[in-house]
Amino acid sequence: MLTVESEIAIDITAPDNPFLRGLFGPVGREITADNLEVEGEIPRDLYGSYLRNGPNPIFQPRGRYHWFDGDGMIHAIHFENGRASYRNRWIRTEGFVAERQARHAIWPGLMDKPDPSAPRGAGSDGWLKDTANTDVVYHNGHALALWYQCGLPYKIDAFTLETLGIETFSGGLKRAVSAHAKVDPQTGELLFFDYSTHAPFLTYNVVSPNGELIHHAPIDVPGPRLPHDMAFTPRYSILMDLPLFWDPELLRRGAHKVTFYPEMQSRFAVLPRMGTNTDVRWFETSACYIYHVVNAWEETNSAGADEIVMDACRVVQPEPSARRADGELARMKAFLRLEAQLCRWRFNLATGAASEELLDDARTEWPTINRARMGRRTRYAYNSCVPHFEGIVKYDVERGSSEKYLFGPGRTANECPFAPRLGARDEDDGYVVAFVADANQPERGEVIILDAKNIGGAPIGRVKIPQRVPVGFHTVWIPGEQMRT
Numbered sequence: 390m391l392t393v394e395s396e397i398a399i400d401i402t403a404p405d406n407p408f409l410r411g412l413f414g415p416v417g418r419e420i421t422a423d424n425l426e427v428e429g430e431i432p433r434d435l436y437g438s439y440l441r442n443g444p445n446p447i448f449q450p451r452g453r454y455h456w457f458d459g460d461g462m463i464h465a466i467h468f469e470n471g472r473a474s475y476r477n478r479w480i481r482t483e484g485f486v487a488e489r490q491a492r493h494a495i496w497p498g499l500m501d502k503p504d505p506s507a508p509r510g511a512g513s514d515g516w517l518k519d520t521a522n523t524d525v526v527y528h529n530g531h532a533l534a535l536w537y538q539c540g541l542p543y544k545i546d547a548f549t550l551e552t553l554g555i556e557t558f559s560g561g562l563k564r565a566v567s568a569h570a571k572v573d574p575q576t577g578e579l580l581f582f583d584y585s586t587h588a589p590f591l592t593y594n595v596v597s598p599n600g601e602l603i604h605h606a607p608i609d610v611p612g613p614r615l616p617h618d619m620a621f622t623p624r625y626s627i628l629m630d631l632p633l634f635w636d637p638e639l640l641r642r643g644a645h646k647v648t649f650y651p652e653m654q655s656r657f658a659v660l661p662r663m664g665t666n667t668d669v670r671w672f673e674t675s676a677c678y679i680y681h682v683v684n685a686w687e688e689t690n691s692a693g694a695d696e697i698v699m700d701a702c703r704v705v706q707p708e709p710s711a712r713r714a715d716g717e718l719a720r721m722k723a724f725l726r727l728e729a730q731l732c733r734w735r736f737n738l739a740t741g742a743a744s745e746e747l748l749d750d751a752r753t754e755w756p757t758i759n760r761a762r763m764g765r766r767t768r769y770a771y772n773s774c775v776p777h778f779e780g781i782v783k784y785d786v787e788r789g790s791s792e793k794y795l796f797g798p799g800r801t802a803n804e805c806p807f808a809p810r811l812g813a814r815d816e817d818d819g820y821v822v823a824f825v826a827d828a829n830q831p832e833r834g835e836v837i838i839l840d841a842k843n844i845g846g847a848p849i850g851r852v853k854i855p856q857r858v859p860v861g862f863h864t865v866w867i868p869g870e871q872m873r874t
C-alpha cells in the first residue's frame with residue numbers, strides 16, 4: 390500500500406546541471422509504502438532499518454547548484470519478518486522551514502560568493518544553509534542527521550523519519566557537530582569533533598549514552614582546517630590535521646579556496662577518550678587527504694609496543710585536476726571524484742613513530758563495516774567502487790583479498806551498510822544492503838540485499854521502491870532490536 394504523506398512542487402530548472410536531473414534529480418513526494426514488491430526474497434533474519442541521507446533541493450538555486458547544497462532528505466527501508474516498508478522525509482531544518490515560508494532560496498550555495506545581504510548562515514563559512522544532508526547516525530534511541538560543514542544535529546524519529554528538533558545534548562552542545570560523529574557500540578558514547586574558521590579551530594567532544602555532553606576539549610591546530618572524519622579505539626580517539634584546507638591568505642580576505650599543500654605533513658592527534666589538548670600526541674605521515682575512515686583498533690606489535698591501527702581511504706589526488714578555465718561544472722565534478730585507495734596507518738605509542746601502507750591500489754571509497762565491532766579489530770570492509778559507484782568491494786584485510794559485486798549497466802549505489810543477521814556470530818554473518826539507482830528505470834528505486842559472505846553472488850532479494858531514490862550520501866543500519874518505536 391502506498392500513501393502520499395505530502396507533495397511539494399519542485400521549483401527548479403537547470404538543464405545543464407547533472408546534479409539536478411536524472412538519477413540525481415529531487416523528488417517532490419514524501420511517501421510511505423508497505424509490503425513492497427520483492428524479486429527473490431527478504432530473509433526473515435534481516436531485521437532493522439536502513440536509513441540514507443542525501444540532498445533533495447526544492448527551490449531554484451541562487452547561483453550554480455553544488456551537489457552538497459540540497460536540503461537533506463532521508464530515505465529508509467525497514468525489514469521485519471520477511472517484509473519491507475519504505476519512507477522518505479525531508480529533514481525540517483531551520484533553513485528548510487525559512488525557505489518554504491519565503492517560497493524561494495534564501496542562502497547562496499557552495500559554488501557562490503558569500504552574500505552579505507542574506508541572513509547569517511551556518512557552517513564554518515557562516516553563510517551557507519545548514520541542510521543536515523550528509524550523514525545519519527543512531528544514538529540514544531534517535532537518528533541524528535548531520536552536515537558536512539559542521540552543523541546542528543537534527544534529531545529524527547528513526548522509524549517515522551519525523552524531525553523532532555535540534556539535539557543540544559541536554560544543553561551541552563557548544564557549537565556544532567561534524568558530519569562524521571561516531572558511536573562506540575561498547576559504551577554507547579557518541580564521539581564527535583567540530584571545526585571552524587574561528588578559534589578554537591578544532592574541538593573534541595563526548596556525549597554520554599543517554600545524550601548528555603560530558604566532555605568538550607578545544608584542540609590546538611595551526612589554523613582553520615577541514616577534517617572530515619575521525620576514528621576511535623576503546624581507549625583513544627584519533628583526530629586529523631591534514632594539508633587540505635582553505636588558503637589562509639585568501640581566507641583573511643573572506644574568500645574560501647580549498648587548497649592542497651603537498652609539502653606539508655599529515656598529522657594525526659591521538660588522545661585518550663576523555664583527554665584534552667595537553668594529552669594529545671601528534672603522529673606525522675606524508676601529505677594526503679582522507680574523507681572516510683574504515684575503522685581503528687589497538688594492537689601490540691611484535692616488539693611488545695602498543696600501536697593504534699587505522700584503516701582509511703587515502704585520496705589519490707587531493708588537488709582537483711580541472712582548471713578554472715574548464716568552467717565551474719568541470720571543477721565541481723573534479724572535486725567530487727572521491728578517488729581513493731585503501732590504506733593502513735600505524736601509530737606506535739611507545740616510540741611515537743607513524744607509518745602508512747597501501748593495502749590495495751583499486752579506487753574505492755564510502756567504506757562500511759560491521760558497526761557492532763567499530764573500535765575493535767575488524768577483518769572485513771565493504772567499499773564502493775569509485776568514481777562511478779558501479780559496484781561494491783568486500784575487503785578481507787587479514788588475507789589481503791577482495792571480492793566484487795557490480796550493480797550492472799546504468800546502475801549505481803554509494804555507501805552500502807552491513808546488516809548483521811539475527812543471531813549473527815561471525816563478523817560477516819549478515820547482509821549488505823544498497824539503494825540502487827537505475828538509469829534504465831529512473832522513476833523507480835530498488836534496494837538489493839547481498840549475502841555478505843558471498844558478496845559476488847546474485848542478490849538474495851531485489852526490493853522495489855515505488856519512486857525514484859536520488860543518489861545520495863551516507864547511511865546507517867539500525868538493528869531492529871535496538872530501535873525504540
Ligand SMILES: [Fe+2]
Pocket residue numbers: 568569617680681863
Ligand atoms: Fe562523508
